Amino acid sequence: MLSAENISKSFYSDRVENRVLKDISIKIENGRFVCVVGRSGSGKSTLLNVLSTLLKPEKGTITFAGQDITNLPEKKLNRLRHNDFSMIFQFHHLMTYLTAVENVLLPYMNSLKPVAKATMQRARECLDRVGLGGKYSRLPGQLSGGEQQRVAIARALVKSPQVLFADEPTGNLDKTTGDEIIKLLKNLHKDGLTIIMVTHDLSYTSFADRLLVMEDGIVNEVKAGDLRM
Ligand SMILES: Nc1ncnc2c1ncn2[C@@H]1O[C@H](COP(=O)(O)OP(=O)(O)OP(=O)(O)O)[C@@H](O)[C@H]1O
Ligand SMILES: [Mg+2]
Structure with missing residues (x-):
């Protein structure tokens, strides 16, 4: 289980605060295929980076497999990124x-x-x-x-990770090639890999177990069929 509890993250330019993640809490069970969608700039990549420990939240906790990983020392973080996350x-x-x-x-x-x-x-x-x-x-x-x-x-697979984070993995590919990549990810998911994927292509959300929509710094969970954007 990977979970985020009350995480917040802001960026600052000229001392103006841009609150990108506002007190977000989510729980992702092992073996899930989670899709994250939302407008450009809504904070999808930031959310992924915070969940995968590339970026530290200002507030809140990230927990993985029962361990608080928010403030792990660099050495342990590296091991986690190396062995469990990809x-x-x-x-x-x-x-x-x-x-x-x-x-x-x-x-x-x-x-x-x-x-x-x-x-x-x-x-x-x-x-x-x-x-x-x-x-x-x-x-x-x-x-x-x-x-x-x-x-x-x-x-990304060579270390047999538990969680694969994918930020628009098909964003640079034509539709047919993108479809092939998604098919591959689906198969990896079938074999037990937890996948958290940001995508712009709503047609890829239909097979996800869970669909998260980012808007104004907040995450809403919706049923794939109910998505309107
Ligand atoms: N390192 C950074 N420094 C300052 N601002 C940042 C940084 N990274 C992201 N931002 C800002 O945070 C907001 C969210 O960015 P993010 O990259 O998470 O959006 P996104 O939903 O992934 O967008 P896209 O769909 O275009 O990839 C944007 O307003 C962006 O300008
Ligand atoms: Mg992005």
Whole structure:
């Protein structure tokens, strides 16, 4: 279970406060596929970043698996982000000079030790899982946009996370390619992954277990069929 209790977050420019999250509380049970929608600038990315510990709220608590993770020391936060949480974004942030499999191995590149055989095998399996078997050695520039996003998903999976945060993962892709990425996420969800996804495309919300609409710094839960925007 991932939960936020009374979280608030503001940004300031010229001392003017922009209250982006206003006292938000939500609980997300394990294994859920949660979609977050709302106007541009309504705070979706901010909410995702606060839930995934990339951004600290000014007030409130984030709890994961029974532990208060709001103010964990950096070392423990890194471990959490490394082992339990994973993120994918609109732009995939792949290293252009590394091959697909090397990009997937990036979460292991924090030591100078050579990568263990089993780890390499795991990276390949993740690429197989996203349909890129046989393209291990391609550079990002030799892959299509959808394939590049698949590599980013494989990289997000390599540590077997519990929660995948996805901020508009199809935002940079055409509809057909976006549909394929969503199909892939659905399959990962079926296998037990908790997914929290921000999307602009309302057609992707129909299969979500839960639909959260952000408006004026507040989150409203709605039934997929009731959505009017
Ligand atoms: N690092 C920052 N510094 C200052 N203001 C910020 C920062 N990040 C976001 N904001 C502001 O907070 C508000 C919410 O931004 P956020 O990125 O969460 O919106 P969003 O719903 O994800 O929008 P979009 O759909 O365009 O991605 C906006 O007014 C934005 O300008
Ligand atoms: Mg955003």
